[in-house]
Amino acid sequence: MEKAVKKYSPIFVLPTLLAFTIGFIVPFFEGLYLSFCQFTTVKNAKWVGISNYTRVFADETFLHSFGFTVKYAVVAIVLINVIALGLALLLTRNMKGTNIFRTVFFMPNLIGGIVLGYIWQILINCILSLVGQPLLALNSQAGYWGIIILTAWQQIGYMMIIYIAGLQNVPEDLIEAAQIDGATQWETFWKVKLPMIMSSITVCVFLTLTNSFKLFDQNLALTGGEPNHLTEMLALNIYQTFYARAGLQWKGLGQAKAVLFCLLVVVISFAQLKATRSKEVQQ
Amino acid sequence: MKKLLALLLAGAMALSLVACGGSEPAAPEAETGSVYYLNFKPEQNDAWQALAAAYTEETGVEVTVVTAASGEYETTLMAEMGKDEAPTLFQVNGPVGLANWTDYCYDLTGTEVLGQLTNDGFALKNGDAVAGIAYVVESYGIIANKALLAEAGYAPEDINSFAKLKEVAEDITARSEELGFAAFSSAGMDGSTDWRYKTHLANLPIYFEYQADGIGSTAAIKGTYLDNYRAIWDLYINNSTCAPADLAGKTGDDSRNEFLAGEAVFFQNGSWEYGSLSAVYGDDELVMLPIYIGVGDEANQGLCTGTENYWCVNGQASQADIDATLAFMNWCVTSEKGTTAMANDMGFVIPFKAAVESPNLFVKQDVAYTEAGKTPVSWNFPTMPSEEWKNGVGTALTMYAADQTDDNWAAVVTAFVDGWASEYALANG
Structure with a gap:
C-alpha cells in the first residue's frame, strides 16, 4: 500500500x-518583476530599475499607513486574544447554554468584511451624531477605534473556538494533581493550563497578527481611509496607489509597495512563530 | 479496480486544470474584425446592447458590449486591457484620465467619425494626435421643483443672480416649518457622490478664474473666487434638509430621494438625472437654473455644459478590429438607427452633425438658454490635476460643513490652491 x-x-x-x-x-x-517596471497593464511593462522602491520611501501616505497599521495591530492582537481566551475559559466550565453562547460568539465571523464595515459605519455614525461628534469620515480617532471594535467583534469568536479546543485538550489528571497539591484557581491557570495551550496561542497570535497587517475590506468599508488618508492601512494604501491614481508612474509604485508589504508580513509572522513556539511544551 | 479508478479520476482532474489554463482555440481571424465596447454608463447598458444587436443584424459584424459596474470603470478597463481579447473601444474622462492610456489610444486623425464632429473642441488631443472624441454633451445646474417654488411664492424667472438665489433660499428656510419643505436637498458628501461639490461646484470658481486670466488650464490655481465658492457652499449647507454636520454620511441618492419626495425645492445635478426625475415629475414641473455664485455677467450666464466622456480606440488591437470599431462608431453617429437610439433610448445629446434632438428636458433648456444669448459655463474639471486633489478638497469641504469656522475654510483654500500645485507637480513631474 505505502509503496x-x-x-x-x-x-x-x-x-x-x-x-x-x-x-x-x-x-x-x-x-516581483512588475515592481521594477513602469506599466499600465501587465503586457506593456517597461523596465525602470529600482526607482519605484526609492519612491516608496518618499511617499508619506505609505509611511503613515505603516505607522497606523502597527498601532492598530498591537491593540487589536492583545484585545482579541485576551477576550477570546477569557471567553474560552468561561465557556469550558460546563455552564448551562454553553453551546448557544459559543454559536452566538462565533456568528459574526460568518459575515463578510465589507457588509460588516457598512453595518458598523451606520452604527458608529449614529452614535457619533447623537453625542455631537464629527462623523467617521472626519474623525480619525473614531475611525481607529471603530476598526478595532469591528475586527475584535468579528474575530474574537473564531479565536475563542481555537482556545476552547486547546483547553479541552489539557489533561484532567494534570489539573487534578495541581489541585491536590493545593494550587489556587489562578495558579492552575497560569502554571498548568497556559503552558499546555501554548500551541493554541501560537496559532491565534499568528492569525490575528497576519489578519491585522492584511486588513483590507473592513478598512475600505468602514472609513475608506478618510479623512485625508489618516485611517488608511497598508493594504488599502497599496490599492489606492494602484487604482485611484491616474498616470503611468503609479502602477509600478503600487506594485513595489505590495512586494515590500509581502516581505514585511512574512518577516513579522516568522519572528512571531519563532518566539511563541519556543514557549510551547510537549505533553 | 479501485486504484485504476482513482488514477483515472486524478488524471481527469489534472487534465481539466490544464484545459482551464490554456486558451480556447482561437477563432479564425475574420476579415471584417469585431468590436468590443467597454461601456462606462450603467444607465445606458440596455440601450447599447440593443444597438449592438441591431448593428450585427444589419452588417454581420460582431459587436460585444460590456458595461463596468458604477465606479469600477478604471479597474475593469485595466483588467480587460491585459487580456488577449481586449476592448477595441473604451473611454477616458479627459486629459487626466488619458494619462493612463496614452500608449493605447489610436490616433483618430483623418477618420470619418472625427469629421462628423460639429466642433473641433470635442476632440481630445494628445500632442498632435487625436486620442479621443467626445460622444455625449451634458449640462448641470440647480434643478428646481416649480410647484414647490410657486408654493413659496416665487417663479424660476425670479432667480437670476446669486443674491436672488440667496434671498429665495433663506426665505424658504425661515418659513420651512410652515411650508413643510427645505430649500436645498442635502449636499451629500459621502465619498461615492461628493463629486457634485468637489468637482462640479468647484468648476465655477475655476471657470471664472480661467476667464479672468484668459487661460484654459494652469499649473497653479490662484483661488481668486474662492470666497464666492464659500458663499454658495454656505448657502447649500445651511438651507438644507439636514444639519450640516450630518452631510458627511449623506449620499447623492439620499439627496435625489429628498427631491423626489418633495422635501426640497433645489437639487444640484445634471441632465443625466432626467431619467430618474421624469419618472415622478412631468416636464412642466421641472426647471434647471444656472449655478450663480455672484461672479461675472450673471444676467447672461447659462448652464454648465460640456463633456467628460471621450471615446478612444485601442491602437494595440488588430487593424481589422480597429477598422471595424471605427465603422461602428461612425454608424452610431450617422445612421438613423444609431442617432435615434442615442437620442431617445440613451437620452444623449451627441456633438455630431447627424444628431437627432433628444427628449431630455434639461438638454432642451440648455439649448434654449444658449439661443436666448446666454453663455454656457464650460467644464473645466478635466483640467483638475488628479482625483487626489478632488478628494482633498472634498474632505476639507465636509470638515468645514461640520464646523463652519474661518480656520476650516482656510483648510479648504489650502487644499484647493496648494493641493493643486503639489498634485500638478506629481502628475506632470
Whole structure:
C-alpha cells in the first residue's frame, strides 16, 4: 500500500501543484518583476530599475499607513486574544447554554468584511451624531477605534473556538494533581493550563497578527481611509496607489509597495512563530 | 479496480486544470474584425446592447458590449486591457484620465467619425494626435421643483443672480416649518457622490478664474473666487434638509430621494438625472437654473455644459478590429438607427452633425438658454490635476460643513490652491 502511494504520489500532487503554480507562484514572480517596471497593464511593462522602491520611501501616505497599521495591530492582537481566551475559559466550565453562547460568539465571523464595515459605519455614525461628534469620515480617532471594535467583534469568536479546543485538550489528571497539591484557581491557570495551550496561542497570535497587517475590506468599508488618508492601512494604501491614481508612474509604485508589504508580513509572522513556539511544551 | 479508478479520476482532474489554463482555440481571424465596447454608463447598458444587436443584424459584424459596474470603470478597463481579447473601444474622462492610456489610444486623425464632429473642441488631443472624441454633451445646474417654488411664492424667472438665489433660499428656510419643505436637498458628501461639490461646484470658481486670466488650464490655481465658492457652499449647507454636520454620511441618492419626495425645492445635478426625475415629475414641473455664485455677467450666464466622456480606440488591437470599431462608431453617429437610439433610448445629446434632438428636458433648456444669448459655463474639471486633489478638497469641504469656522475654510483654500500645485507637480513631474 505505502509503496503504491509513493509510486503514484506525483499524480496526486499534480493537480494541487498546478493550481498552486498558476494561482500563486507565477503571479508572485510576475509581480516581483512588475515592481521594477513602469506599466499600465501587465503586457506593456517597461523596465525602470529600482526607482519605484526609492519612491516608496518618499511617499508619506505609505509611511503613515505603516505607522497606523502597527498601532492598530498591537491593540487589536492583545484585545482579541485576551477576550477570546477569557471567553474560552468561561465557556469550558460546563455552564448551562454553553453551546448557544459559543454559536452566538462565533456568528459574526460568518459575515463578510465589507457588509460588516457598512453595518458598523451606520452604527458608529449614529452614535457619533447623537453625542455631537464629527462623523467617521472626519474623525480619525473614531475611525481607529471603530476598526478595532469591528475586527475584535468579528474575530474574537473564531479565536475563542481555537482556545476552547486547546483547553479541552489539557489533561484532567494534570489539573487534578495541581489541585491536590493545593494550587489556587489562578495558579492552575497560569502554571498548568497556559503552558499546555501554548500551541493554541501560537496559532491565534499568528492569525490575528497576519489578519491585522492584511486588513483590507473592513478598512475600505468602514472609513475608506478618510479623512485625508489618516485611517488608511497598508493594504488599502497599496490599492489606492494602484487604482485611484491616474498616470503611468503609479502602477509600478503600487506594485513595489505590495512586494515590500509581502516581505514585511512574512518577516513579522516568522519572528512571531519563532518566539511563541519556543514557549510551547510537549505533553 | 479501485486504484485504476482513482488514477483515472486524478488524471481527469489534472487534465481539466490544464484545459482551464490554456486558451480556447482561437477563432479564425475574420476579415471584417469585431468590436468590443467597454461601456462606462450603467444607465445606458440596455440601450447599447440593443444597438449592438441591431448593428450585427444589419452588417454581420460582431459587436460585444460590456458595461463596468458604477465606479469600477478604471479597474475593469485595466483588467480587460491585459487580456488577449481586449476592448477595441473604451473611454477616458479627459486629459487626466488619458494619462493612463496614452500608449493605447489610436490616433483618430483623418477618420470619418472625427469629421462628423460639429466642433473641433470635442476632440481630445494628445500632442498632435487625436486620442479621443467626445460622444455625449451634458449640462448641470440647480434643478428646481416649480410647484414647490410657486408654493413659496416665487417663479424660476425670479432667480437670476446669486443674491436672488440667496434671498429665495433663506426665505424658504425661515418659513420651512410652515411650508413643510427645505430649500436645498442635502449636499451629500459621502465619498461615492461628493463629486457634485468637489468637482462640479468647484468648476465655477475655476471657470471664472480661467476667464479672468484668459487661460484654459494652469499649473497653479490662484483661488481668486474662492470666497464666492464659500458663499454658495454656505448657502447649500445651511438651507438644507439636514444639519450640516450630518452631510458627511449623506449620499447623492439620499439627496435625489429628498427631491423626489418633495422635501426640497433645489437639487444640484445634471441632465443625466432626467431619467430618474421624469419618472415622478412631468416636464412642466421641472426647471434647471444656472449655478450663480455672484461672479461675472450673471444676467447672461447659462448652464454648465460640456463633456467628460471621450471615446478612444485601442491602437494595440488588430487593424481589422480597429477598422471595424471605427465603422461602428461612425454608424452610431450617422445612421438613423444609431442617432435615434442615442437620442431617445440613451437620452444623449451627441456633438455630431447627424444628431437627432433628444427628449431630455434639461438638454432642451440648455439649448434654449444658449439661443436666448446666454453663455454656457464650460467644464473645466478635466483640467483638475488628479482625483487626489478632488478628494482633498472634498474632505476639507465636509470638515468645514461640520464646523463652519474661518480656520476650516482656510483648510479648504489650502487644499484647493496648494493641493493643486503639489498634485500638478506629481502628475506632470
